[in-house]
Amino acid sequence: MPEAPVFVAENVSKRFGGLIAVDKVSLEAHAGEILGIMGQNGAGKTSLFNTFAGIYVADGGRMTLNDVDVTALPAWRRSIAGIARTFQIPQPIWSLSVCENVQVGLIAHGKSKAESAEIAEETLVGLGLQAKLKSDPGDLTPGQLRLLEFARAASLRPKLLLLDEVFAGLSLPEQQSTADVVRKLRDSGIAIIWIEHNVRLMMELADRIVAMDHGHKIGAGTPLEVARNPDVIRVYLGRQAADGKKS
């Protein structure tokens, strides 16, 4: 990648009391690239996103977006600066319709109500939610709620897009159409960091991968490099061995 990275995290840490959820993690995200993050449950992936997005205040380290330090900015300012994220556990605004859920972010980013409605509709139709525009989020399936999460973040055309397990619970056709949209977003020049449990999907979609375990970054590189990384293999084989014992 010859270009300067869009987003740089240097030694970012997040603690919860005695638990170090994120331990001095450094990474770079480039425009037009999908950076995958893999790791077991509890590895600290979501905490890393919450720290990047400003939901958590970092206990150490520094984050820059296009060379501007965003470490001290609150969440809403980071969003305006160009960091969009999805929540692993969807957090729709229950009192608003599906379309309005997408409109909120666009309005906060300076669009008029009419413009926001147009873009929101377009985004949702692109994800196959055309029949649900006026529905309450409560009428959506868990998979559709994830798509709504994704639509809210993607519609903002951010510089950096943080996707936290957006494919979980999607049907195969939904996975296909969402993957298409993710690729399109990448090709439009957005830097994407993507947390995913499905290793096969990750190997297929990610340009580079960072592997995490217990808050640490234990490996990074191309999908092939990471797949051959002995530390990564140990963590994943360890889990398989443990799963084997259970069954």
Add this chain to the structure above:
Amino acid sequence: MTPASNPFLGTAAIIVVGIVCLLAPSLNLTTIDFLIGFAVYAALAVSWNWVCGLGGLINMAHIAFYAIGAYSCAIAVAKLGLHPIVGIVAGVVITASLAGIVSYLSFRLQVSELYFALLTLMLADGIGALSRGFENEYSLGGVYLPFVNDPLRFAFLDKVYYYYALIALVIALLLLQHWVTRSKWGLLIAAAKDSERAASSLGVPVVRILTSVAVASAIPPAIVGSIFALSSLYVTADNVFLFELLLATVIATVIGGLGTLWGPFLGALAITLIHELIRSGVGVTDVVGLTDMVYGAILVCIVVLFPGGLIGAFRFVRDLFSPKPRNAVLDEKHSDA
């Protein structure tokens, strides 16, 4: 969400109801004190609904804001010889600043909802205690305004003009709410109230938005308090720091329908009527507190019968008579797709 009715229909409804209210005194169906009482409840409930129903902040200092408005207007007129508008503006500035500071600090300190309620209740109590102290010290028995007819200084011998002012205020508040909730601000406020996390991740400045709602909600009670001072000509801690008024505001908003446009208005009408009916039924010699008991029992019945507030019952009746089912428009769209 409320069904997306035509915005002009909503505006027209507010104006029609406003005209009916303005004509009410000439119908001679009831006393002017009854009408003023209703308009005061309505203005207080509609504006409290902004902070609590739309913003999700249980602000218990609403009546303290009313008292501040009453005091500042009375002091400006009776003690300083100023035009009442100066007192009204001063009251508004004080209550808006107080609301802004308290809500902003509460957000910064991440005070929980219940603590916010407790905090504002204590703030109200503190302001009440302070004014009682001052009153005992400096102006024995409160502040009296001159009983004159001077329309340019908002002094009328006929109380009906104060009723007109209050109803005009209520109509203005309803129109403002109708407009804001349908604008893009409505979406931002709903998002900020519903999910701080989701909203801020989408770029919504949650603290600013909700603080603004709290500030906006603190302005009408100051104006109502000022009008009360001008109409009653007498302001003392005991007639403006009324716990019953806070209770009536909260009850009207909640039984009417929290967060809705017409709920607090209907709730205010309901509790004014209930008060009046009980008073005429029980009479003035109520030694055992029968009034309060009947009042309480009626409120319990309303809460049990209409869990969604009176506005819910109103909508239910409306839908019974409307020929088209509510979801017809949506269904047409679905079959297209």
